[in-house]
Amino acid sequence: MSPARRIAIAGAGSIGCYVGGCLALAGREVRFLLRPRLCDELTRHGLHLTDLDGTDRRLPAEALALSTDAATVLGGADLVLVTVKSGDTAAMAALLAAHCPAGTTILSLQNGVGNADILARALPGRRVLAGTVPFNVVQAGQGRFHRATGGPVLVEATGDRLTDILAVPGLPLAAAADMPAVQWGKLLLNLNNALNALCGLPLRAELADRRWRRLLAAQQREALAALAAAGIRPARIGAVRPSLLPRLLDLPDPLFRLLAGRMLRIDPEARSSMWEDLHFRRPTEVDWLQGAVVDLAGRAGLEAPVNRRVHAAVKAAEAAGRGSPGLTPDALLRGGSGP
Structure with missing residues (x-):
């Protein structure tokens, strides 16, 4: 070729x-x-x-x-x-x-x-x-x-x-x-797409907020547990091993900026493709991201409640057809429909 x-x-x-x-x-x-x-x-x-x-x-x-x-x-x-x-x-x-x-x-x-x-x-x-x-x-x-x-x-x-x-x-x-390992490693990062779509903030502003990072970390912990049960080792995408990602995301904001400043090297106005899908009233890929984690966990007899909640919130936003619902982290965990 x-x-x-x-x-x-x-x-x-x-x-x-x-x-x-x-x-x-x-x-x-x-x-x-x-x-x-x-x-x-x-x-x-x-x-x-x-x-x-x-x-x-x-x-x-x-x-x-x-x-x-x-x-x-x-x-x-x-x-x-x-x-x-x-x-x-x-x-x-x-x-x-x-x-x-x-x-x-x-x-x-x-x-x-x-x-x-x-x-x-x-x-x-x-x-x-x-x-x-x-x-x-x-x-x-x-x-x-x-x-x-x-x-x-x-x-x-x-x-x-x-x-x-x-x-x-x-x-x-x-x-x-090993592309399956790479794809699962990328999926761990892509779990943030839905959070960004639901909050409506630019990606950099969202990831600079520990409350949103802790929600991403919670989703990743559920995914890592499901992957371990299935015998799948996700590949490292970027500088951080998958197993360390949740701990890094959990850090207080000043320490996160110090140790993970590269993760915040994002255009100030950038948003996720899933935010764009909600904005243009298109179906999202949440079934292939959070949905994949929930399915994998279920096959191992595990629960993935945070991924399930985020999946449900994106589906609700799709059905409403009004773009990003502008949720806060607390409202998302409560299952609310607004800030």
Whole structure:
């Protein structure tokens, strides 16, 4: 697989547009499969990529291959990066089966732990790989996608040129030998997505507040207990071992800032993708995050009451359709519906 081969972004939202934009800026041939609203926005404004390090790059609309038609984007693709939300994986798998050539490589760059398996079951005989994107991307409007946190994209180690194709400026990348462990390690961090969606605060302000960090730590302890019971060792994502994350998050604010200042290196206005989902009245991925913890705990005969409470609160916010409910930590634990 050479860098000149065609790459398709299947479900180009925040992550897909940022990743695909970095690849296109590096000279890769990239096609974007988008929803009509975003396709119209990029057709008008082009693609504008920025990040917390001050990088500012643009691709004019005429340099982009944009379409809402799956056959146009997926037909002839050599590599497909699947970036849809977890709830859309099965539907995307059907499109891939219908339109991709038999030799296409499929790479899942999604949250959660089971999406690559869903794709593989629906695409027998195809090469399906797992990956994960650690950073947060914010849609800022008028075609601008802003990377608000850091970290390298991790992809399943393959022994071929896949990493050479994807490792381009603005997109640090590394190969991982045990992707299930990596995905569970990422899920531990992603348990904060729901808290951020429910409180409505910017990520940095939320994580600077010990009350919210202790709720995240409680969720992680439940997840770690379930993982231990299942014999799963999550990988370290970043500088801190998974087993130490809850203790670090529990620290008083001054000590947390001193010892974990890197965790607060976040764009001041960044919010989680789940906050964005509530804001735009879209289904969230809570079933694949908190829901996955509750399911794993249940199979081991354990309870996960904090994850269950957070899951229920996100579902209630989805049903209400009014964006973030702006909960306080106490209101969330009480099962309340407002600050």
